[in-house]
Amino acid sequence: MDICQIIEEVGTPCYIYDADFIRARHKDLCEALPQGKTRLFYAMKALSNLKILKVMRDLGTGVDTVSLFEIQMALQAGFEPNQIIFTPNLVDFSELEKAVEIGVGINIENLSNLEKFGIRYGASVPCCIRFNPHIALENDKESSMGWYEQSKFGIPYAQFNKILEIVSNYEIKVEGLHIHSSHVIMRDDILQKSAELMLEAAKKLPELEFLDFGGGLNPKQRKIEATNISKVGQQLGQLLLEFEQETNRVIHLRFEPGRYLVSEAGTLYVRVKVLKQNKEVTFAGVDSGFNHLIRPMLYGSSHEIENVSNPDGAYQEYNIVGNLCEADDFAKQYRISELREGDILAIKDTGAYGFSMSSQYNARPRPPEILINDGPPLLIRKREAYADLTRNQVEIRI
Numbered sequence: 215m216d217i218c219q220i221i222e223e224v225g226t227p228c229y230i231y232d233a234d235f236i237r238a239r240h241k242d243l244c245e246a247l248p249q250g251k252t253r254l255f256y257a258m259k260a261l262s263n264l265k266i267l268k269v270m271r272d273l274g275t276g277v278d279t280v281s282l283f284e285i286q287m288a289l290q291a292g293f294e295p296n297q298i299i300f301t302p303n304l305v306d307f308s309e310l311e312k313a314v315e316i317g318v319g320i321n322i323e324n325l326s327n328l329e330k331f332g333i334r335y336g337a338s339v340p341c342c343i344r345f346n347p348h349i350a351l352e353n354d355k356e357s358s359m360g361w362y363e364q365s366k367f368g369i370p371y372a373q374f375n376k377i378l379e380i381v382s383n384y385e386i387k388v389e390g391l392h393i394h395s396s397h398v399i400m401r402d403d404i405l406q407k408s409a410e411l412m413l414e415a416a417k418k419l420p421e422l423e424f425l426d427f428g429g430g431l432n433p434k435q436r437k438i439e440a441t442n443i444s445k446v447g448q449q450l451g452q453l454l455l456e457f458e459q460e461t462n463r464v465i466h467l468r469f470e471p472g473r474y475l476v477s478e479a480g481t482l483y484v485r486v487k488v489l490k491q492n493k494e495v496t497f498a499g500v501d502s503g504f505n506h507l508i509r510p511m512l513y514g515s516s517h518e519i520e521n522v523s524n525p526d527g528a529y530q531e532y533n534i535v536g537n538l539c540e541a542d543d544f545a546k547q548y549r550i551s552e553l554r555e556g557d558i559l560a561i562k563d564t565g566a567y568g569f570s571m572s573s574q575y576n577a578r579p580r581p582p583e584i585l586i587n588d589g590p591p592l593l594i595r596k597r598e599a600y601a602d603l604t605r606n607q608v609e610i611r612i
């Protein structure tokens with residue numbers, strides 16, 4: 215079945231994922247990062263369909279979760295608790311207690327919960343601590359420091375002594391140190407500094423087993439340079455080796471890739487509904503919007519768009535926009551082969567944070583998800599209907 219047949223069958227808009235891309239990117243990572251010393255935990259927030267989780271499970275990755283329901287979904291997809299890590303942000307301590315009961319790995323990112331964890335568990339349950347490295351580089355104070363100073367994530371490195379005090383007071387077993395700062399961390403210079411800083415901290419934490427660098431590995435995408443993962447692997451491998459030689463201790467690595475594993479695997483297919491001219495701008499209005507793919511509007515992400523119905527037309531410039539009652543651009547001044555009403559467009563590299571950040575804004579149902587894996591295409595989520603928009607709306611006095 216080719217793409218047009220699938221779309222004929224399920225209609226637009228729809229997300230189609232190709233499992234071969236996931237397997238290929240997973241293989242790239244396994245080959246590039248220090249072998250035998252690296253564990254991958256797929257950041258399921260990027261794309262959390264149960265079937266995608268099963269593909270990940272079959273590849274042997276662990277899974278990184280940020281809420282108790284994500285943990286529940288990972289368990290439902292067949293992951294064992296010891297393959298799951300929980301890296302929530304600023305949550306009530308009771309969530310950590312529930313996660314401990316389930317038996318998943320715990321990542322703590324504030325001093326308040328670290329202290330409660332110590333009081334509650336002492337040395338009986340290990341944990342990982344998330345840092346904010348607060349790195350300012352020469353000539354780059356604004357972008358690196360700006361990010362870290364504004365960030366709510368992680369415990370500032372300046373408070374490391376306080377961490378040590380709490381750890382020692384309650385004899386907490388710190389098995390890992392964690393940093394995630396998305397695109398910022400994966401710059402060579404910042405990665406180098408933060409890894410050095412974590413390894414320095416590791417010297418004061420004798421039970422430490424791993425460093426977790428979170429996600430942030432850039433996949434290939436329009437206007438984004440893909441992260442040179444071999445270089446990341448070599449850089450960190452070298453630092454770990456030096457640490458081993460100096461201390462006689464072996465430290466392992468963890469990564470929590472989201473976009474790198476699933477971005478390229480996903481395409482949002484939409485249909486051009488209306489062409490409209492306003493002075494020199496030609497708008498192509500499609501049957502979707504930021505309710506289905508919010509990253510262009512939220513983060514300015516840029517996606518290659520193909521005219522599947524008319525690939526050989528003459529190239530022209532369009533603003534490709536959604537149908538919501540707000541500014542809702544997929545791409546501005548985009549050159550693409552001539553668009554006609556009814557044409558199908560493929561918005562590429564939308565597997566990550568596409569469906570998972572979608573909404574029902576403007577009372578427009580969410581699209582279906584289809585997976586191309588072995589055998590015929592598999593519908594892995596139905597298109598929502600009117601009933602899904604009103605399902606939980608009640609009039610019950612409380």
Ligand SMILES: Cc1ncc(COP(=O)(O)O)c(C=O)c1O
Binds near residue numbers: 394397473566
């Ligand atoms: C703690 C943590 N790990 C991993 C990720 C995944 O990041 P990415 O999709 O950029 O790989 C995120 C994203 O927000 C995160 O917050």
